Amino acid sequence: MTTPRRDTYTPETLLSVAVQVFNQRGYDGTSMEHLSKAAGISKSSIYHHVSGKEELLKRAxxxxxxxxxxxxxxxxxxxxxxxxxxxxxxxxxxxxxxxxxxxxxxxxxxxxxxxxxxxxxxxxxxxxxxxxxxxxxxxxxxxxxxxxxxxxxxxxxxxxxxxxxxxxxxxxxxxxxxxxxxxxxxxxxxxxxxxx
Amino acid sequence: MTTPRRDTYTPETLLSVAVQVFNQRGYDGTSMEHLSKAAGISKSSIYHHVSGKEELLKRAxxxxxxxxxxxxxxxxxxxxxxxxxxxxxxxxxxxxxxxxxxxxxxxxxxxxxxxxxxxxxxxxxxxxxxxxxxxxxxxxxxxxxxxxxxxxxxxxxxxxxxxxxxxxxxxxxxxxxxxxxxxxxxxxxxxxxxxx
Known part of the structure; x- marks a missing residue:
């Protein structure tokens, strides 16, 4: 079992992880699951920062x-x-x-x-x-x-x-x-x- | 039911259809099924002309x-x-x-x-x-x-x-x-x- 990393993200650092994943997999090919894995935090922690992947795209x-x-x-x-x-x-x-x-x-x-x-x-x-x-x-x-x-x-x-x-x-x-x-x-x- | 078109392809014209499909779907995303549909001929008719999609890529x-x-x-x-x-x-x-x-x-x-x-x-x-x-x-x-x-x-x-x-x-x-x-x-x- 891996211990989920504590959520120390700011909207800014979460954005930089999301952009990496979008560029790698393509925006269409990226799910909240992929973002959660790449950031090492749960999906609900991501939703604490943003409404979803489209908001991350818009910010980026x-x-x-x-x-x-x-x-x-x-x-x-x-x-x-x-x-x-x-x-x-x-x-x-x-x-x-x-x-x-x-x-x-x-x-x-x-x-x-x-x-x-x-x-x-x-x-x-x-x-x-x-x-x-x-x-x-x-x-x-x-x-x-x-x-x-x-x-x-x-x-x-x-x-x-x-x-x-x-x-x-x-x-x-x-x-x-x-x-x-x-x-x-x-x-x-x-x-x-x-x-x- | 659609009537399969008669195979009037030459290696040249088949190639031009294949290149269109490759450019549209990406080479990885293209199957022989896609090529057969786009050309309107059966897969075995395509195999009559070429050994497979990699040969079409190579020719293109x-x-x-x-x-x-x-x-x-x-x-x-x-x-x-x-x-x-x-x-x-x-x-x-x-x-x-x-x-x-x-x-x-x-x-x-x-x-x-x-x-x-x-x-x-x-x-x-x-x-x-x-x-x-x-x-x-x-x-x-x-x-x-x-x-x-x-x-x-x-x-x-x-x-x-x-x-x-x-x-x-x-x-x-x-x-x-x-x-x-x-x-x-x-x-x-x-x-x-x-x-x-």
Missing amino acids: VSRALDGLFATLEEPAAREGQAVERLEHVVRRMVEVLISELPYVTLLLRVRGNTATERWALERRRDFDHRVAELLKAAAADGDVRPDVEVRLATRLVFGMINSIVEWYRPEARGASGREVADAVVQLVFSGLRRAA | VSRALDGLFATLEEPAAREGQAVERLEHVVRRMVEVLISELPYVTLLLRVRGNTATERWALERRRDFDHRVAELLKAAAADGDVRPDVEVRLATRLVFGMINSIVEWYRPEARGASGREVADAVVQLVFSGLRRAA
Whole structure:
């Protein structure tokens, strides 16, 4: 017999366990039973903290979304030339993705089967739209190449940034969040080719 | 009662049905029963064409891998400055991804649970390695920015290209394969920012 661990969880620490399990098994594939096992506390102890797994999902994706949206409110995202604001937001997106890696990973895997997932998808679309608007403004200023189509470029840039969750492992002591952000900004704004 | 369709499949057309089902349900989640239903022919008719679902997987991912590796053998990938060869390969990767969309999608979702999947993952790593070598050669020639770290840049460029399978829909009459390839090449080599 295993002795159930005493419930020393806060909503915050319980959330970090739940996000791990969601990312491992998928949200649909996770039951309260799985969460209870992973946390080492009973289901009723979990219900003491939250109403159920959908509330945990909502809190987890909110954390990712709040982090991303907060970058749009930073002074460097609100003042100055659109192209500079865009560069700031791209850099900060990468930094938030890496500092909130499990939460953003979960957000990017959301499918839309529940009200919370649909809400998360809609907020993601809002965010993408705000970034696309910045790119449009930069194009209107004449600061981006005129031959780049805004919608396509937005998708490709998001594709590059979002792909980071597939390979970035903080424990691997590879590139730091800042190094990855630098590399993304260099690639997206100046490209690989050395200026002639 | 439904009348079973007469088996007019060739290995080629059966493959295209199988790839659709694999992409929809996941390879692990697909049974011969699912394939038989989707193709509208009996399981024994399928066994007339192939030894089982793993052979279908092997043929499908081979088609994607052969398409990708063939780009490395094209004259423009073999002759000239490394940076030009790299640009050619990046463009052709996007074009192959779009022309063989379901096959490359399947390849990118392979997990490694069977021998065929592990073989596919190894060939993917070989391909990534060949592209990284081209980037290294371009850096040695002084044709790419010295501040870009090769491994990181390779991952980000592959991330951008591979993300195309998540949103590109040929039937949506959006950008053509060539337009997407142009946009990727512009972004990867020159970046968004208008040259001063």
